[in-house]
Amino acid sequence: MKILxxxxxxxxxxxxxxxxxxxxxxxxxxVKMSTNPPDDNAIEEAVKIKEAGKATEIVAVTVGEEKxxxxxxxxxxVGADRGIHVKVDGIVEPLAVSxxxxxxxxxxxxxxxxxxxxAIDDDCNQTGQMLAALLNWPQATFAxxxxxxxxxxxxxxxxxxxxxxxxxxVPAIVTCDLRLNEPRYASLPNIMKAKKKPIEQINSSDxxxxxxxxxxxxxxxEPPKRKxxxxxxxxxxxxxxxxNEAKVI
Amino acid sequence: MSREVMEYDVVVVGGGPSGLSxxxxxxxxxxxxxxxxxxxxxxxxxxxxxxxxxxxRALDELFPNWKELNAPVKTKVNKEKFLFLGKSKSLSxxxxxxxxxxxxxxxxxxxxxxLCRWLAEQAEGLGIEIFPGFPASEVLYNEDGSVKGIAxxxxxxxxxxxxxxxxxxxxxxHAKVTVFAEGxxxxxxxxxIKKYDLDKGKDPQQYGIGFKEIWEIKEEKHEEGLVMxxxxxxxxxxxxxxxxVYHAANKQVFLGxxxxxxxxxxxxSPFDEFQRFKTHPSIKPIIEGGKRISYxxxxxxxxxxxxxxxxxxxxxxLVGCNAGTLNTPKIKGSHTxxxxxxxxxxxxxxxxxENKNLSSYEDRFKKSWVHEELHAARNVKPSFSWGLxxxxxxxxxxxxxxxxxxxxxxxxxxxxxxxxxxxKEMPKIEYPxxxxxxxxxxxxxxxxxxxxxxxxxxxxxQLKDKDLPIKYTLEKFAEPAQxxxxxxxxxxxxxxxxxxxxxxxxxxxxxKTCDIKEPSQNINWVTPEGxxxxxxxxx
Numbered sequence: 001m002k003i004l005x006x007x008x009x010x011x012x013x014x015x016x017x018x019x020x021x022x023x024x025x026x027x028x029x030x031v032k033m034s035t036n037p038p039d040d041n042a043i044e045e046a047v048k049i050k051e052a053g054k055a056t057e058i059v060a061v062t063v064g065e066e067k068x069x070x071x072x073x074x075x076x077x078v079g080a081d082r083g084i085h086v087k088v089d090g091i092v093e094p095l096a097v098s099x100x101x102x103x104x105x106x107x108x109x110x111x112x113x114x115x116x117x118x119a120i121d122d123d124c125n126q127t128g129q130m131l132a133a134l135l136n137w138p139q140a141t142f143a144x145x146x147x148x149x150x151x152x153x154x155x156x157x158x159x160x161x162x163x164x165x166x167x168x169x170v171p172a173i174v175t176c177d178l179r180l181n182e183p184r185y186a187s188l189p190n191i192m193k194a195k196k197k198p199i200e201q202i203n204s205s206d207x208x209x210x211x212x213x214x215x216x217x218x219x220x221x222e223p224p225k226r227k228x229x230x231x232x233x234x235x236x237x238x239x240x241x242x243x244n245e246a247k248v249i
Numbered sequence: 250m251s252r253e254v255m256e257y258d259v260v261v262v263g264g265g266p267s268g269l270s271x272x273x274x275x276x277x278x279x280x281x282x283x284x285x286x287x288x289x290x291x292x293x294x295x296x297x298x299x300x301x302x303x304x305x306r307a308l309d310e311l312f313p314n315w316k317e318l319n320a321p322v323k324t325k326v327n328k329e330k331f332l333f334l335g336k337s338k339s340l341s342x343x344x345x346x347x348x349x350x351x352x353x354x355x356x357x358x359x360x361x362x363x364l365c366r367w368l369a370e371q372a373e374g375l376g377i378e379i380f381p382g383f384p385a386s387e388v389l390y391n392e393d394g395s396v397k398g399i400a401x402x403x404x405x406x407x408x409x410x411x412x413x414x415x416x417x418x419x420x421x422x423h424a425k426v427t428v429f430a431e432g433x434x435x436x437x438x439x440x441x442i443k444k445y446d447l448d449k450g451k452d453p454q455q456y457g458i459g460f461k462e463i464w465e466i467k468e469e470k471h472e473e474g475l476v477m478x479x480x481x482x483x484x485x486x487x488x489x490x491x492x493x494v495y496h497a498a499n500k501q502v503f504l505g506x507x508x509x510x511x512x513x514x515x516x517x518s519p520f521d522e523f524q525r526f527k528t529h530p531s532i533k534p535i536i537e538g539g540k541r542i543s544y545x546x547x548x549x550x551x552x553x554x555x556x557x558x559x560x561x562x563x564x565x566x567l568v569g570c571n572a573g574t575l576n577t578p579k580i581k582g583s584h585t586x587x588x589x590x591x592x593x594x595x596x597x598x599x600x601x602x603e604n605k606n607l608s609s610y611e612d613r614f615k616k617s618w619v620h621e622e623l624h625a626a627r628n629v630k631p632s633f634s635w636g637l638x639x640x641x642x643x644x645x646x647x648x649x650x651x652x653x654x655x656x657x658x659x660x661x662x663x664x665x666x667x668x669x670x671x672x673k674e675m676p677k678i679e680y681p682x683x684x685x686x687x688x689x690x691x692x693x694x695x696x697x698x699x700x701x702x703x704x705x706x707x708x709x710x711q712l713k714d715k716d717l718p719i720k721y722t723l724e725k726f727a728e729p730a731q732x733x734x735x736x737x738x739x740x741x742x743x744x745x746x747x748x749x750x751x752x753x754x755x756x757x758x759x760x761k762t763c764d765i766k767e768p769s770q771n772i773n774w775v776t777p778e779g780x781x782x783x784x785x786x787x788x
Contacts, residue, residue: 012291014701014784018542021465030363030786032292032699185404185417185779188380189253 003046004110007039009068010121038116040183042176047079077186077194088204096211098130117175128175138168144179253420260424262385264288267569267586268430269368274594276375289384291780293369294362298547298788307587321363327474334481339531348648360787384776395563398423427565433550434761438571447558453664455552460523461505466539486637510665514675518732521680524688544697546735561607578629625653672727691737699784702755709777718750
């Protein structure tokens with residue numbers, strides 16, 4: 001079985017994101033970038049499946065600017081076998097990413113495609129679902145447990161009501177939740193070895209995909225500052241304030 | 250337990266200006282030398298914090314074509330000011346009356362973090378293996394007592410030190426020469442100085458704590474290229490310190506404060522002095538209407554030549570601020586750190602080729618312009634132990650009339666952890682509450698540093714005696730860790746009428762102040778898991 005894992009380069013989750021003064025986006029200069037956290041879970045799961053002898057090859061793929069390669073390199077350092085970097089500059093929307101991944105899937109013919117359930121920068125949570133539609137494959141989203149059975153996966157999903165367990169036939173798309181596993185650290189020798197693993201570079205235009213944004217972004221603003229809370233003396237006052245000041249009851 | 254071993258000709262510990270310059274110079278001199286550089290931050294530059302007005306002398310030597318190579322050294326200093334601050338007034342001191350070492354007209358306002366990132370790119374281009382996210386946690390020794398190399402930190406241990414599922418053992422890096430470039434108060438450097446008695450016959454080392462904030466200010470208030478320093482308020486006359494205000498590119502102002510860690514009053518809070526400083530009528534208008542976008546702090550080394558330890562030992566060298574090459578009156582250490590690394594590289598190449606003794610490092614260092622600078626600068630810092638006024642008068646005579654050539658050398662008498670007086674003998678200081686516009690609290694400040702440490706890991710701020718803070722330090726010194734820590738790692742909490750010393754180690758920004766200032770030297774800073782700590786941008 002061959003697993004394709006999609007990874008995205010995003011602003012590191014520890015960084016306090018700052019809106020550009022002109023409202024055209026967020027500041028990315030001199031900002032620490034990392035792999036989208038649930039994408040790390042996707043890679044980890046693929047590596048675990050391979051270590052269990054149930055997969056033969058892991059290919060890590062990313063879509064983005066030149067430096068996005070770093071995320072593929074990191075995937076290679078924790079166990080992916082080779083990488084693909086589809087080069088696109090500027091904003092790439094989930095639909096464009098799905099179309100690119102579709103092309104890559106056509107070429108690579110993986111049995112499984114893993115990725116994070118959503119990216120922490122735009123929070124779209126769309127790429128996996130759109131890719132499933134484009135490929136006409138079954139999908140299992142928000143996976144917190146994956147069991148590989150013969151030509152089939154048993155996937156536990158994190159849903160609002162609790163946990164849902166479903167079965168999907170292979171080939172399938174799985175989007176991964178943070179609860180799926182604990183990603184391993186890349187060891188120094190493995191980072192060295194990863195430098196020698198191949199990363200194929202492709203231009204998105206060579207795939208014939210138009211990555212022009214379909215959504216017009218009007219303005220990016222910081223959320224309003226939360227006001228300080230107040231202390232109330234008793235329940236009666238609380239009810240009174242909720243009714244007359246906050247007007248929520 | 251046997252660990253994996255990797256061998257190199259040279260291993261460099263630390264990806265700051267000195268470490269990167271060492272590595273680069275080695276490869277420039279001999280491309281066949283194998284060099285590996287470790288950095289504890291998640292990426293090069295993420296733990297770098299500095300003013301910084303940069304003198305290009307060392308960079309000119311390392312990369313004569315740095316301009317063509319697009320080094321992030323662009324904003325030339327075009328105007329200088331020096332202010333003495335009173336509580337509400339200020340006196341502008343003519344720059345021609347400042348000692349020559351404080352003239353900056355050929356210098357640049359830079360982000361040292363960005364310069365390091367650029368140096369790292371050059372280094373990788375030369376074939377140097379750079380590994381960010383891997384702290385060197387342990388020195389390895391040969392049987393003959395020489396340094397064999399280092400081991401990296403184990404990853405994936407829980408609070409009690411048990412292996413988690415993600416456990417990844419550290420590995421050993423063996424080298425013919427190991428270069429320690431950890432910066433001020435490096436924890437391995439500290440061990441080596443002690444083990445090899447490198448500071449024998451030297452004065453105790455002197456330190457300061459430096460704060461820095463980056464503000465985006467209003468266009469009409471921004472004067473790109475302006476460098477301003479202040480002395481005086483809010484510090485009293487017996488406390489050494491001052492501020493910097495650098496107008497960098499993109500409407501940014503690098504605003505900071507340095508306080509000598511030889512301060513005496515345990516009630517003093519360096520963080521609050523810095524916050525209070527910003528409310529001065531000469532400072533507040535600059536940042537009013539602007540926005541604070543970054544915050545950070547780092548200890549810096551100020552002892553100079555008198556405190557500079559021996560910089561070589563069997564199998565290893567100390568470079569940059571890990572030894573202490575900062576030029577205090579110049580308020581600059583980047584160029585001297587870089588040069589010390591370059592000299593180290595020359596020494597190592599000779600050592601590898603002709604087996605020349607590493608002690609030649611000291612001879613080369615003594616013949617270099619770094620030594621000349623530090624020699625001329627040596628008497629400034631100790632003279633301020635007589636207080637601000639006498640310090641200034643002496644410095645005027647020493648630096649302007651004699652250009653640092655007075656025929657005697659003043660001594661540093663005390664280590665910084667020895668200078669605190671008893672809490673009951675010293676006045677309490679009432680600091681104004683933060684207004685969240687110009688001044689802030691520690692919580693909102695640490696938030697801007699992007700600091701994180703994996704939650705479930707051994708505490709990297711180790712107490713030699715865990716009862717000492719409550720039993721002794723609290724009573725005698727009102728536990729000053731609560732105040733000298735710039736991000737509030739240390740707290741005294743009251744639980745059921747029992748006082749408890751709490752260490753919020755996940756907030757630690759690796760400034761090392763606690764390791765320096767703790768009156769009983771009870772706190773030992775060791776490396777946490779790799780990649781932890783602040784994620785500074787263009788600090």
